[in-house]
Amino acid sequence: MIRLLEIEWLKLKNYKVFWILIIMYFLGLILILSSGMFLMQFLKSKGAEFQGIDPTILPLYDFPDVWQNMTYIATFFKIILAFIVIISVTNEISYRTMRQNVIEGMSKWEFLNSKLLLIIGLATVATFFIFLEGLVTGMIYSTVRYPGFIFSDLEFLAAYFLEVITFLSFALLLSVLLKKAGFVIVLIFMYALIFEPFLTINMIHNPWINEYTSWIAPYLPVRALNNLIRVPFQKYIFMEIQDYIAWKDVLIVLCWLLIFQVSIYRLLNKRDI
Amino acid sequence: MAQVLSIEKLTKNYGKIKAVNQLSLEVEEGSVFGLLGPNGSGKTTTLGVILDVIKKTSGNYTWFGKASSSETRKKIGAILEVPAFYPYLSARRNLRIIAKIKQKGEDRIDNVLAQVGLIDRADDPFRTYSLGMKQRLAVGASLLSDPPVMILDEPTNGLDPQGIAEIRKLILQIAEQGKTILMASHILDEVQKVCTHFAVLKKGSKIYSGSVEEALNAGKSIEIAARDMKQLRTVIREFRHLHQMNEEKDVIVLHLNGHADAHDLNAYLIEQGIVLNHLAIRKGNLEQKFLKILAEANDQTP
Numbered sequence: 128m129i130r131l132l133e134i135e136w137l138k139l140k141n142y143k144v145f146w147i148l149i150i151m152y153f154l155g156l157i158l159i160l161s162s163g164m165f166l167m168q169f170l171k172s173k174g175a176e177f178q179g180i181d182p183t184i185l186p187l188y189d190f191p192d193v194w195q196n197m198t199y200i201a202t203f204f205k206i207i208l209a210f211i212v213i214i215s216v217t218n219e220i221s222y223r224t225m226r227q228n229v230i231e232g233m234s235k236w237e238f239l240n241s242k243l244l245l246i247i248g249l250a251t252v253a254t255f256f257i258f259l260e261g262l263v264t265g266m267i268y269s270t271v272r273y274p275g276f277i278f279s280d281l282e283f284l285a286a287y288f289l290e291v292i293t294f295l296s297f298a299l300l301l302s303v304l305l306k307k308a309g310f311v312i313v314l315i316f317m318y319a320l321i322f323e324p325f326l327t328i329n330m331i332h333n334p335w336i337n338e339y340t341s342w343i344a345p346y347l348p349v350r351a352l353n354n355l356i357r358v359p360f361q362k363y364i365f366m367e368i369q370d371y372i373a374w375k376d377v378l379i380v381l382c383w384l385l386i387f388q389v390s391i392y393r394l395l396n397k398r399d400i
Numbered sequence: 401m402a403q404v405l406s407i408e409k410l411t412k413n414y415g416k417i418k419a420v421n422q423l424s425l426e427v428e429e430g431s432v433f434g435l436l437g438p439n440g441s442g443k444t445t446t447l448g449v450i451l452d453v454i455k456k457t458s459g460n461y462t463w464f465g466k467a468s469s470s471e472t473r474k475k476i477g478a479i480l481e482v483p484a485f486y487p488y489l490s491a492r493r494n495l496r497i498i499a500k501i502k503q504k505g506e507d508r509i510d511n512v513l514a515q516v517g518l519i520d521r522a523d524d525p526f527r528t529y530s531l532g533m534k535q536r537l538a539v540g541a542s543l544l545s546d547p548p549v550m551i552l553d554e555p556t557n558g559l560d561p562q563g564i565a566e567i568r569k570l571i572l573q574i575a576e577q578g579k580t581i582l583m584a585s586h587i588l589d590e591v592q593k594v595c596t597h598f599a600v601l602k603k604g605s606k607i608y609s610g611s612v613e614e615a616l617n618a619g620k621s622i623e624i625a626a627r628d629m630k631q632l633r634t635v636i637r638e639f640r641h642l643h644q645m646n647e648e649k650d651v652i653v654l655h656l657n658g659h660a661d662a663h664d665l666n667a668y669l670i671e672q673g674i675v676l677n678h679l680a681i682r683k684g685n686l687e688q689k690f691l692k693i694l695a696e697a698n699d700q701t702p
Contacts, residue, residue, distance in 0.1 A: 134500045142488055223484035230451045231501045232474035397453045 131241040132248070139245075144172075152207040155257060160197055160260050163187045164268060167265060177364050184365050187267035191280035195359040195370060198287040199260045201253070202356060205291050208249045209298035210345060213311045216302035226400045241390075242299055250291040254284050286355050286372045293380050294352060296387040303394055323349045325326045351379040402429045404464065404549055404580045407451065412604075413444055419445040421604040423459070427582055427597075429548075432575045434591035434612070435584040436690065437601035443584035444481060446601070447553055451478055472537065474502050475595050477542030478551035483534040487527035491518055491537050494526060495544055502545040509544070512603075516540035516570065523655060532563035539570055592616070592686040595702045600693050607697040612686065619684015623651040624669075626676050632697035635672045639665065644657060651678060 139145045167182040219225040278377045303312045331341035357369040405427040420442045428625045435443045448454035449667040450461050463472040466474040485494045495509045510625040513519045542550050571594050585591055591598050599609035629679040641660035646653045
């Protein structure tokens with residue numbers, strides 16, 4: 128395991144594109160996650176108010192709400208981490224280095240594992256970073272700072288970790304399947320933003336089929352991932368939200384993770400490389 | 401001698417096309433084995449299969465008497481088609497990755513880079529290298545773990561004459577160290593110069609295999625001349641080892657039977673009181689042999 132991690136690190140540490148994407152991810156997160164209060168002030172200056180409430184007094188960063196708020200926002204940035212996986216894998220295919228790695232004495236299984244370690248590594252660093260960011264901004268803005276509050280609801284971080292790992296595995300599968308980075312990136316955007324959402328709308332609202340299909344919709348992969356950490360912000364206008372991680376949602380995502388992993392392995396194993 | 405590689409009735413189909421067809425081969429330890437054949441005859445496919453990157457359709461192959469695995473592959477240094485490296489990494493960093501994969505120390509990296517003449521450019525990115533340098537790095541990379549077996553696929557492809565000479569010298573040096581080399585090529589001259597054994601593939605089937613020396617000897621002939629060509633001609637007709645005799649401009653070209661050689665011929669002529677003013681041995685070359693083999697194969701499968 129350590130050896131595979133070392134190999135992956137040697138491949139990436141001198142690769143500029145990798146560092147540019149990593150820096151984009153962290154700078155983007157810092158920028159967005161730490162400017163919540165400034166955004167509220169901006170909204171106030173434009174005369175916005177939520178059900179008569181001054182936006183600047185919304186407790187966005189209060190412990191423990193900060194964890195759901197932050198992880199929810201951070202999920203939009205996982206696409207940058209997916210780019211890293213896509214570029215890393217499609218490079219190995221187009222440079223023929225995946226093939227050469229196998230010739231040198233890696234098994235296909237080890238190659239796959241080295242990419243899984245990359246995914247786990249990225250997810251770990253990202254989750255830890257959000258934990259730090261939440262801790263810092265929470266300490267600055269939160270009105271409550273008892274450890275009991277600070278460290279409750281940390282399951283949102285675990286859910287974020289799972290979501291990133293599953294999404295990146297999806298990216299890995301598409302990369303192995305399609306081999307071309309540009310194609311994979313376009314497809315992953317189209318699928319996540321257009322195909323699956325519209326498919327979902329049809330399944331639920333199309334009067335000819337919805338009787339039979341509406342139950343499937345929550346099981347589709349992107350929808351399942353989005354359901355893991357629910358949108359938290361309606362609670363500030365007194366609407367009910369799901370402010371916990373549901374086991375059923377976790378289970379569906381775990382199933383997808385398994386499906387992605389098995390498909391990647393079978394695909395690699397079956398194919399000439 | 402032990403068999404390093406043994407291939408038994410290997411077949412690879414791409415749809416209806418038989419890229420490799422019932423191929424059987426044995427490569428002995430310490431030999432330099434040339435896999436010859438026109439482009440598209442299945443050389444690279446065969447190498448890809450025995451290196452586990454192309455799935456076989458049927459048949460079998462073993463390395464060192466064992467089923468192929470990532471462990472046996474670690475004992476093989478191989479280039480397949482084009483050199484494959486990370487273009488943004490330097491030669492040294494590329495070799496570090498290979499050392500890690502092969503689970504070998506990194507202490508041989510400088511050694512190998514010096515051997516292939518890249519030590520001065522070792523820290524430049526791979527993408528800045530010329531084709532010849534890339535090819536040399538590939539040979540160097542396959543030497544990195546000091547493997548007992550090397551597989552080289554068209555190692556001089558696309559190189560200039562100087563580059564070709566360098567790579568050949570390198571291969572001969574490696575062969576001298578007692579390593580087993582399996583080399584695919586469509587350049588006959590190359591196989592003739594470096595290989596001890598060879599096999600000829602055509603449309604995925606093996607149509608010939610044997611030792612290079614035998615093939616060359618089979619084509620060997622002797623040319624002679626004397627002042628009195630007419631007398632020479634009469635006398636030589638009586639030579640009991642004579643197989644075939646052709647007249648060319650100013651010389652007579654002889655093919656002898658069995659193990660008879662120039663010594664026997666000369667002794668006979670001295671006995672007969674004939675003094676030669678020209679005696680030369682013409683070595684056969686692989687090109688004649690190769691074309692003959694291909695022609696024979698064509699006759700059999702019209």
